[in-house]
Amino acid sequence: MTQNGDKKNESSSVGMCALRLDPPKNFDFEPKNWPMWNENFERFRSASGLSAQPQQQLIDTLIYVMGFKANSIAKSFTYEAGKTSSDKYDDVKGKFDSHFLPHKNVIHERYLFCTRSQKQNESAEEFITSLYKLAETCEFKSMTGATIKDEMIRDRIVVGVADG
DSSP: OOTTSOOOOOOOOTTOOOOOOOOOOOOOOOGGGHHHHHHHHHHHHHHTTGGGSOHHHHHHHHHHHHOHHHHHHHHHOOOGGGOSOOSOHHHHHHHHHHHHSOOOOHHHHHHHHHTOOOOTTOOHHHHHHHHHHHHTTTTOOBOSSSBHHHHHHHHHHHHHSOOO
């Protein structure tokens, strides 16, 4: 309050808090762990405000947070016109995706999906969850109305559910 009893117009930080987020732990360089680590880093990038920073700072932070080996891997990437670096975060992250994510054989993935049946002592919920997970790697494209992915999952449930 001021001396004459009026409330002072104060800038308050109520509702606003300074939040300091620690980055994810260094990546362990196991390809199977890349999708989860990458998702965690993307959440950190968004929540920390890092997304609003210049592209080079995003690239440097990604490589730094990944850990020591990331720098050597990044130096091995080639970009258009034979360049050995990029000033675009999405380009660099895409190269890491290509490096760590195995190339999938869609025919094999669809075989696994199409031959999946409910196992003995497996609940219907577990079976259906498994079908959804398998369908993610099958690259089923959409068609009119429902997606072919939904249609294929429905068909596998009908064919693959155990009687009883």
